Amino acid sequence: MRRSKKERQERLNQTIRENPFVTDEELAQEFGVSVQTIRLDRMELSIPELRERIKYVAEKNMQDEVRSLPIEEVIGDIIDIELDKSAISIFDVKKEHVFKRNGIARGHHLFAQANSLAVAVINDEMALTGKADIRFTQPVKENSRVIAKAKVIRSQKGRTIVEVSSFVGSDLVFRGEFSMFRAPSAEKEEIDETRN
Amino acid sequence: MRRSKKERQERLNQTIRENPFVTDEELAQEFGVSVQTIRLDRMELSIPELRERIKYVAEKNMQDEVRSLPIEEVIGDIIDIELDKSAISIFDVKKEHVFKRNGIARGHHLFAQANSLAVAVINDEMALTGKADIRFTQPVKENSRVIAKAKVIRSQKGRTIVEVSSFVGSDLVFRGEFSMFRAPSAEKEEIDETRN
DNA sequence: TCCGATATTAGGACTAGGTACTAAAAAACA
């Protein structure tokens, strides 16, 4: 026994967490014990076998991939929409949205939610943001749920003013007035069929 | 032969790309051929076996994890900075930044670059955006390189005005005036040691 | 120092999801 079972198991746990791609064989060598001991340890700690671990990491990746695309398309989930009138979306602030130093949401995420909603509410093929006057009225912390409400203020020949107010609970955290225009429909590029 | 080897192999390729977690057994059933045929197909198409595929996806994930954080932290690459005076960053517009419909960059990416730069230029522990007045003066297309220039206009007791102008070539595409304040340093939360 | 408990190691049988190879059967074509 090198330094008691307990210590080995703790280090084992950490080692695997750091590098999930390590085999029992390699672990046995690293800790100077037999493969069987490693297997017993894994059982006691309920750490799955290598292949399961790899699979888990891979699956997590796939989930992220499908998750990140729609998030890119529309930031936040639209829960209600009345075209050319109003729309509501929710956006959950996770750790990837905040400054690491203080846990406050980075401004551009709140902007993205609001801007995205302003685009979505417009009942037209294309909408582009022309101007925006925005205010971050209160810092938003990690794990908050931000509710953005967009309202179309007026609309006249290709220009639409949308006002978006975002709340956490009953606190106003963001307000913006977006001046959108229905895009000059810039020449659409051919879809490149040569790429994979 | 269901519809020639070629067609099966094409569909095989696509199926695996869509779901890398599929076994030869399952593929054989889906295409109504034997497992051996599937294996031959995989060889001819040099598609690795299930475990290799899963491993690849998992590894990609690990790479992304270390890569995605810094990218999240500063949008665009800062190429020059003089704290409390000015800063310049470049941001390449890729296909994930544009509207699929017309290839025009989504506003919030330009905003993110500018806002990010405004935060970076401030020589203080924390900076938060309070207000912003922004203008998208020209649509930016895929594959453009956007150069953002930030200039500190004035600074007085915890409030700093930063002006950011972004260009594609010599064309002004975005302009914003950001009113930043040095954060009220919202109470830092304990790091939750209970979670895994 | 011996006893019993705990910890470790060894070994065998079995598993999934393959590779690599040989050989035979089936289908396509000319």
Place this chain on the structure above:
DNA sequence: TGTTTTTTAGTACCTAGTCCTAATATCGGA
């Protein structure tokens, strides 16, 4: 029809395990 291509079948082997039994080691206390 014969030849070529394609498909299938079967064997031995591999990795990285599981599950189980049995034999040793090692430790701590009476």
